[in-house]
Amino acid sequence: MKYCHECGTELLLKDCNGEGEVPFCKACGSFRFPVFSTAVSTAVLNKEMNKILLIKQYNRPDYILLAGYVNKGEDAESTVVREVKEEVGLDIISYQYMRSLYFEPSNTLMLNFISVADSEDLSRMDRTEVDDAAWFTFEEAARNIKKNSLAETFLLAIIKSLDAGKVTLQPAAVKGD
Template identity: 30%
Template sequence: MACPACGLVAYPRISPAVMVLIVRGSELLLARSPRFKPGVYSALAGFVEAGETLEQCAIREVREEVGLEISNLRYFRSQSWPFPDSLMVAFFADYAGGAITPEASEIEDAGWFLHSALPPLPEPVSLARQLIDAACSRLDGGGGG
C-alpha cells in the first residue's frame, strides 16, 4: 500500500502462525477444535509468540495442544490470510514420543488416523487439507511430503 502523496510504501503487520501435521508410520495425528465445523478434524496450529522461531512455535504448539514430542520438522508451504492479517506456515513432523493429552480449552478430540481412513476434513482450498492430502499421497507412494 503506497501513500498517494509521497509514494511511501507501508507494509501491513501480519501475525505468523504455524500448522503441524504429525506422521507416525501410516497414521496422521488429527484434532478437533471447538471452533471447527462439527465433525471436522485438522492438523494442529497456533500463533508464533514474540521472540520465537517458526520451528520453536511448532514444537511448543504440539506440546501444549496434545502433549506430544516431534522430530524431523519439514516445511510444506504457506498460505496468506489477509483477513485477519495472518500468514499460516505448514510443516510435516514425525512423531517422537508421548501420549495424546488434549488441552481441553483448545482441543475437543485428537487421535491417530490411518491415512486410508480419515474423518471429515477441511475444504480442499485450505492449507490444512492440502497438507493432509500431500501426506496421504506420500504414504500411498506418490511423493509429496
C-alpha cells in the same frame, strides 16, 4: 493498507528503491510495508509414519491440522514443537517445512510442516485448547479433514509428498541447541 498504523495519516504510494511503489506516510516519513500474522500448521505423524493426528477445536464439528501462532522472537520450527506439546502433550522428534499459503480471513501467513511425534499417547492433551484428537490413516485423514479448507489443501499435499517419497525429515532441535 490505507492508513498509517503509527499515526493514522492516509498513505500514498511512493517508489521505494527497487521495491516498486510502497505505501508511504508523509507525516512519519516512513514506508509502511504490509503487516500480517504468522502461524504454523502441522500434520503430526506417528513414528511409523502411517498415521496422521487430526484435532477439533472451539466446539467446531470438523477435524483440522494442529496449528498455532508464531510468538515474537520465535522461529517457526520452535513454534511447531511448542504448539504440539501445548495442545496434545506430544514431543516432536523430527519435522520438515513443506510450504506456505496466505489465509485471508485472519490475515495470516500459514507455514506448513510435517512433524513426527515420539508417541501416539494423547493422555496429556490440553482439553482447554483441543476438544478432540484422533489418529487416522492417510485415507481416513483425507476423508475426515474439513473440506475446502487450508488444512485440507496442506494435508493432501503432504500425503502426496509422503506417497512420492519426497519427505526428508530433520531432527527436532532441543532448546539450547
